[in-house]
Amino acid sequence: MxxxxxxxxxxxxxxxxxxxxxxxxxxxxxxxxxxxxxxxxxxxxxxxxxxxxxxxxxxxxxxxxxxxxxxxxxxxxxxxxxxFKRCDDIKTHPLMDQLSHLFIPSLNRYKYPDRYDPSENVGAEERVIEYLNVLNGILGQQTFLSGAAPTVLDIAIYPLIRQYLRIINETLDEIYTPLMRWYSTLTAMPMxxxxxxxxxxxxxxxxxxxxxxx
Ligand SMILES: N[C@@H](CCC(=O)N[C@@H](CS)C(=O)NCC(=O)O)C(=O)O
Incomplete structure (x- = not known):
């Protein structure tokens, strides 16, 4: 079997x-x-x-x-x-679009500046922060990114936030309380x-x- x-x-x-x-x-x-x-x-x-x-x-x-x-x-x-509930618009969700086109490219430039032309690295950190602010704003209103229940949208985004936290190697509890609460909630799930x-x-x-x- x-x-x-x-x-x-x-x-x-x-x-x-x-x-x-x-x-x-x-x-x-x-x-x-x-x-x-x-x-x-x-x-x-x-x-x-x-x-x-x-x-x-x-x-x-x-x-x-x-x-x-x-x-x-x-x-x-x-x-x-x-x-986890279904997320019907996972393919077209604005947070996914921003993740792919704003956050991930900026995180890569922030993490590996030597791999890019210096001009491409300008503003990378700001764009990373911009995305964190968007997530933090949403999570200030609701427990998970799609609402009260977790969905695959949370799963799609969580590992990239984990990567960012490992790059900066510090906790953001004081600045990003809702975001870090969301992060800890997912991390602590028994599954x-x-x-x-x-x-x-x-x-x-x-x-x-x-x-x-x-
Ligand atoms: N778009 C791919 C990206 C996967 C990806 O870039 N994985 C990296 C590891 S984090 C990889 O396998 N890189 C190939 C390599 O390092 O040779 C996905 O989401 O599955």
């Missing part, structure tokens, strides 16, 4: 892989995790997804989903969660307690390590 499970190529610290693992946990999906070394990607992963990024989710029928947002969209359509568990690197022909999400 376990042969029929999905498997996920993952990298522990990657925010996009965290997104996928979070969504699979939120929708109570069991899967085999295959921790990969990004410097030595397994040929099995590159065969199913030649673009070579994690996460890559392989469904029992062989279908491959190799964009973290598509994994969320698939679960949002097909999955059932005891806790996410194994999210950052460390796994040995996957070595074929092992199926991976079974992750069970009750």
């Amino acid at each position: 376990t042969e029929k499970l999905l498997y996920l190529y993952s990298f522990r610290r990657c925010p996009y892989a965290i997104r996928a693992r979070m969504a699979l946990a939120a929708f109570h999906v069991n899967y085999w995790i295959r921790e990969v070394d990004l410097k030595q990607k397994p040929v099995e992963m590159l065969t199913v997804s030649p673009k070579g990024t994690v996460p890559v989710l392989v469904l029992p029928d062989g279908q491959v989903i190799d964009e973290s947002l598509d994994i969320l969209i698939w679960l949002n359509q097909e999955g059932v969660s005891n806790v 996410f307690q194994d999210l950052m568990k460390a796994y040995d690197q996957w070595v074929p022909p092992s199926k991976g390590v079974l992750v069970t999400n009750a």
